[in-house]
Amino acid sequence: MSYRRQWRRPRLWPSLALGLLALAGWVMWPLPAGFRTDTAPSGVTLLDRHGLPLRSARVVGGARQQWVSIADMDPDLLTAFVAAEDHRFYRHPGVDPLALGRALGSSVRSGRIVSGASTITMQLARLVHPSGRTFAGKLIQMAWALRLDRQLPKQVILERYLNLVPLGQSAVGVDAAARLFFGASARSLSLGEAATLAGLAGAPSRDNPLRSRARAAERRSVVLARMAASRVVSSAEVAAATAEPVLRTTGEARFEAPHFTSWVLSRLDSVPGVRTVPVRTSLDLPLQLAIESEVRHTVEVMRDKGAEHAAAVVLDNQSGDILAWVGSPDFSEPASGQVDMVISPRQPGSALKPFLYGLAFDRGYTPASVLPDLAAVYQTGTGPYAPRNYDRRFHGPTRIREALGSSFNVPAVELANRIGTPALLGTLRRAGFASLTHSADHYGLGLALGNGDVTLLELANGYRAIALGGVWHPVRWRASEAGEGPDASERVMSAGAALQLLDILADPIARIPGFGPSTPLEFPFPAAAKTGTSRHFTDNWAVATTAGFTVAVWVGNFSGRPMEGVSGVSGAGPLLQRAVLVTAARHPPGAWPTPGAHGLVAATVCRLSGLLATPRCPQATEWFRAGTAPESGCDWHTGEGVVLPVEYRAWAAQAREGNAVAAAGLVRVITGQAPQGFRIAYPQSGDRYRFVPGVELAYATIGLRSLGAPRRSTVRWFVDGHAYRGTRWSLVPGRHVIRAEAGHLADQVTIDVVSER
Numbered sequence: 018m019s020y021r022r023q024w025r026r027p028r029l030w031p032s033l034a035l036g037l038l039a040l041a042g043w044v045m046w047p048l049p050a051g052f053r054t055d056t057a058p059s060g061v062t063l064l065d066r067h068g069l070p071l072r073s074a075r076v077v078g079g080a081r082q083q084w085v086s087i088a089d090m091d092p093d094l095l096t097a098f099v100a101a102e103d104h105r106f107y108r109h110p111g112v113d114p115l116a117l118g119r120a121l122g123s124s125v126r127s128g129r130i131v132s133g134a135s136t137i138t139m140q141l142a143r144l145v146h147p148s149g150r151t152f153a154g155k156l157i158q159m160a161w162a163l164r165l166d167r168q169l170p171k172q173v174i175l176e177r178y179l180n181l182v183p184l185g186q187s188a189v190g191v192d193a194a195a196r197l198f199f200g201a202s203a204r205s206l207s208l209g210e211a212a213t214l215a216g217l218a219g220a221p222s223r224d225n226p227l228r229s230r231a232r233a234a235e236r237r238s239v240v241l242a243r244m245a246a247s248r249v250v251s252s253a254e255v256a257a258a259t260a261e262p263v264l265r266t267t268g269e270a271r272f273e274a275p276h277f278t279s280w281v282l283s284r285l286d287s288v289p290g291v292r293t294v295p296v297r298t299s300l301d302l303p304l305q306l307a308i309e310s311e312v313r314h315t316v317e318v319m320r321d322k323g324a325e326h327a328a329a330v331v332l333d334n335q336s337g338d339i340l341a342w343v344g345s346p347d348f349s350e351p352a353s354g355q356v357d358m359v360i361s362p363r364q365p366g367s368a369l370k371p372f373l374y375g376l377a378f379d380r381g382y383t384p385a386s387v388l389p390d391l392a393a394v395y396q397t398g399t400g401p402y403a404p405r406n407y408d409r410r411f412h413g414p415t416r417i418r419e420a421l422g423s424s425f426n427v428p429a430v431e432l433a434n435r436i437g438t439p440a441l442l443g444t445l446r447r448a449g450f451a452s453l454t455h456s457a458d459h460y461g462l463g464l465a466l467g468n469g470d471v472t473l474l475e476l477a478n479g480y481r482a483i484a485l486g487g488v489w490h491p492v493r494w495r496a497s498e499a500g501e502g503p504d505a506s507e508r509v510m511s512a513g514a515a516l517q518l519l520d521i522l523a524d525p526i527a528r529i530p531g532f533g534p535s536t537p538l539e540f541p542f543p544a545a546a547k548t549g550t551s552r553h554f555t556d557n558w559a560v561a562t563t564a565g566f567t568v569a570v571w572v573g574n575f576s577g578r579p580m581e582g583v584s585g586v587s588g589a590g591p592l593l594q595r596a597v598l599v600t601a602a603r604h605p606p607g608a609w610p611t612p613g614a615h616g617l618v619a620a621t622v623c624r625l626s627g628l629l630a631t632p633r634c635p636q637a638t639e640w641f642r643a644g645t646a647p648e649s650g651c652d653w654h655t656g657e658g659v660v661l662p663v664e665y666r667a668w669a670a671q672a673r674e675g676n677a678v679a680a681a682g683l684v685r686v687i688t689g690q691a692p693q694g695f696r697i698a699y700p701q702s703g704d705r706y707r708f709v710p711g712v713e714l715a716y717a718t719i720g721l722r723s724l725g726a727p728r729r730s731t732v733r734w735f736v737d738g739h740a741y742r743g744t745r746w747s748l749v750p751g752r753h754v755i756r757a758e759a760g761h762l763a764d765q766v767t768i769d770v771v772s773e774r
Contacts, residue, residue: 048168061285062295063278065302066338066496072272072282085192087176091206094191096249097215098179101240103137104247106175111138111166112159138162140218141178179203184217185225187279187355198226199265208254209261212240226264227351233263274305276344276357281494297496299338304331307599308341315572315592316346323580324557327592328358329570330477331600334484337493340566340604345575353575362452362470363571367424368549368558369445369467371483371518374421376444377432378514378642384418384521385627385639385647388428391668395434397461404430404466407550408707412530413668414661416627418639421518422527424548426466433465441465448479448509449489467549476560477569479509483545484562484609487515513642516615519545519562520640533706535718535745537590540597542606548590553579557588561597564607568596612640623651625659695725695762700755702766706748717748726759733758 063071087095099106105113113136135143135158142161148154165174184194191214192203199210206214216236217225226233241258244250250258272278277300285296312327319327331341344357374382390412395402406412406426412419420428433441439457441464446453453460453469460469474492482489487510509515521527522545528536538546542563549558555577560569572588573580580588597606613619618641623634628647630636633654653659661669699722706719721744723732734741735756746755748770756765 048164061282063281064295064297065273065300065305066297067302068297069273069302071274071298071300071302072278084180084190085203087172087179089204090176090179090191091204091211093208093211094179094203094206094214095175096247097208097211097240097244098191098218099137099175100243100247100249101212101215102135102140102218104243106137107171109136109166111162111164112136136162137178138166138174141165141174141181144178144181182218183221184214185221186227188221201265207258207261208241208250209237209258209263210265212244212258213237213263216240227349230263237263273302274300274342275348276355276359277305277339277342277494279355280342280357280360284494299333299336299340299494299496300342301331301340301603304600304603305341305343308596309343311592311595311599312343312570313346314595319572319580319588322588323578324572324574324588326353326356326358326575327570327572327589328473329568329592329596330359330473331596332477332481332492332567333604334481334562334564334566337478337481337490338496339492339494340600356575358571358575359473361575362472363556363573364467364469364551365471365476365558366467366549366551366556367426367429368476368547368560369469369471370421370424370429370465371522371547372444372448372479372509373429373433373436373441373465374417374521375483375487375510375514375518376441377417377436378517379511380436381645382417382432383627383639383641383645383647384416384517385622385641386417387414387627388417388420388431389413389664390415390420390425390427391664393427393431395430395462398458399461402430402462404462407531411668413665414625416624418521418524418527419530421521422524423529423531425531429465430462433462438462438464444509445469445479447489447507448482449491449507450475450479467551473558473569473571476558477567480545480547480560480562480569481567482507482509483515483518484564484567485515486512511642512615513617516609516612516617517640517642519609520612521545522547533717534720537594540594540601540606542601543608544597544606546593548593550588555579559589559593561593563597563601564609565605566600568593568600570596617642618646620646622647623653626651626653628652695727695757695759696723696764697755697757697766698722698724700766700768702768704766704768705771706768707771718745719748720745721755721757723757723759723764725762727762730759730762 062073065071103113105115116136139158139162142148142158142165146157146161148157180190180192182191183189184191186197188194188197190203194214194217195201195203195206195210198213199206201210213226213233213236216233216239219236222228224232224236238259241250241255245252245255277298281296281298308329308331312329315327316325326345327343328345329341329343330339332338333340342359344359344361345354348354377386378384390406392411393403395404404426407424411427412425415425415428417428419425437457438460442453442457442460445464450469450471452471452475455469457464478489478492487508489507489509491505510518523543525534525536525539528538532538538548538559538561540546540561540563544561544563546559546561550556551558555573557572557580558569560567562568570589570592572592600606619638620641621630621636622628622639623630624637625635627639628649628651631651631654633656634651653661700719721734721741726732734743734746735758736746737753738756750770752767752769754765754767756763
């Protein structure tokens with residue numbers, strides 16, 4: 018046995034010798050060219066579409082970085098980092114055997130890795146040649162550190178480390194961090210500032226002063242103590258440095274469109290050319306600044322309702338250019354300012370409904386098709402599902418035009434159940450909603466109501482596809498250039514279906530049953546608009562598309578904390594309206610061609626049944642694709658009143674009793690006959706109005722409309738016996754008599770306004 022042991026042991030030495038020889042060869046092998054160059058890395062300057070500067074960066078990936086020669090750095094900075102990170106830096110060969118032995122002993126005693134014994138050279142190796150934080154990764158760092166130390170001077174190693182070390186808030190290198198935290202340069206720093214920066218190297222995301230001034234101050238004290246122990250500073254200097262503030266600026270980003278430029282830089286794999294490469298982007302800086310102002314204003318006025326954040330994005334429809342991109346109200350806000358809600362997925366609520374109805378139009382449905390808005394329970398894989406409308410009421414037979422315009426939930430779920438969730442998910446993915454990565458079974462019927470997470474950028478570009486005749490194209494972040502080839506595209510829906518959607522979403526009358534006669538979704542030019550509210554009022558969305566551009570906005574809280582009863586109309590709606598008007602001042606909204614120009618044909622239908630109107634029917638003009646218009650006349654209206662299909666009769670009885678306030682329009686059809694001659698067309702006797710939850714009182718108005726007035730006569734209005742000037746009256750709780758006079762002709766109606774909000 019002894020002989021065999023003596024025989025085996027010497028065989029280890031050749032293996033060890035070969036390993037050392039290989040390591041020596043590795044250390045001596047010339048470094049790649051990129052490691053040996055003494056020049057700073059090339060960078061990029063981003064410009065807006067007009068050539069206005071947005072941001073300069075020395076590296077791609079969205080990080081702030083400015084390269085500074087070590088000869089130009091403040092001496093306190095060099096001594097602080099050496100004392101904090103590697104006080105034997107100038108004496109070891111890239112790996113510190115003493116620190117390594119001490120770390121190994123501590124790890125053995127504690128049973129876990131306590132310290133990695135990383136030298137500055139090893140940290141540089143990890144920065145330029147990333148390796149995992151494992152035992153094998155540590156060995157790789159050591160090998161690279163030995164090689165770097167053997168072939169590069171210590172000053173070069175230190176310079177590269179100080180210019181590449183991340184120091185928090187996307188600041189890379191000491192100069193970028195000095196400018197961010199102190200408004201200063203690495204060329205001139207106080208001792209306290211130098212020690213603060215050195216203290217960030219270990220945990221920059223946790224210890225930087227924008228995140229926690231207390232932790233930053235604690236780390237500074239540790240660095241100052243190490244500097245004092247190394248005898249490079251006196252106790253008096255330490256005391257003075259300790260008294261300095263750890264933060265001298267607010268961390269405000271010193272560049273424009275911070276979220277947009279960060280996103281652009283993250284997409285740049287490399288920038289060819291000289292030291293600073295100008296890249297002209299698609300952004301319109303004056304528009305960007307105006308949208309930023311509107312986002313901040315929205316947060317200010319909505320804060321008392323629990324909304325602390327907002328975001329917006331603007332796209333040019335024809336080119337796909339990103340014109341404005343605001344990811345948060347304040348990029349420099351320490352806790353969450355750099356969260357970018359333009360590309361952060363959240364649930365969009367009803368904002369996805371148009372894609373469901375567009376799919377339905379291509380399956381043979383029309384804007385006049387009637388869907389049941391009745392209580393229903395669907396059996397799903399996760400149990401029974403009973404959808405409810407936002408107003409907690411059912412509206413009986415509902416034409417698709419009103420179901421979509423008023424954003425009723427129950428008809429949308431019924432339609433999704435008929436068409437199938439897989440088909441809807443396929444349509445959404447063709448519309449660019451790449452964030453919807455789960456299966457159709459995962460989302461279920463709730464997908465019709467927007468229960469899948471999407472981004473604001475995806476939503477804006479999806480609506481842009483509707484405006485472009487149902488064809489999706491990718492967005493562009495670089496300024497449009499003549500002669501560019503065609504980009505990728507995807508047919509989402511037919512051009513006819515897209516035009517029908519635009520017509521509905523631009524129809525303020527279709528929104529009245531759900532939102533009242535006045536909303537912030539009305540514009541002085543053709544615009545199709547839609548809102549969305551996620552469950553529990555967590556997220557508000559609103560989007561509008563014109564022939565020229567698309568605007569999408571979001572209001573809510575990054576934390577997911579619910580707002581206080583804020584709907585998409587009252588929360589995101591006002592921001593959308595202002596953002597659209599601001600955009601229209603710089604980019605023409607244009608106008609869509611008339612529906613008839615795209616092959617749609619008009620037909621007069623019954624407002625209740627959606628069938629061809631008879632003289633007894635309340636009538637409306639609807640647009641149909643060829644071959645989809647109803648062929649039979651309405652059989653719901655007879656000489657003796659209205660005969661509803663059996664499934665609606667129980668609901669109609671409840672409506673007659675006044676238990677369904679939102680169904681008052683149908684009650685009129687069932688119980689009344691339309692008078693002839695001069696009359697009040699809106700409102701009508703028996704109408705009952707209830708304040709919509711979450712809608713500002715300023716929007717709680719009704720229009721005053723009359724029909725049959727003699728030519729050259731002036732219609733005068735009276736409310737409760739008092740003359741009223743104007744054509745829109747603000748609702749007041751109670752019973753009211755509204756009278757209209759035109760010469761010797763007159764008509765009056767009585768309405769009720771319910772006081773509960």
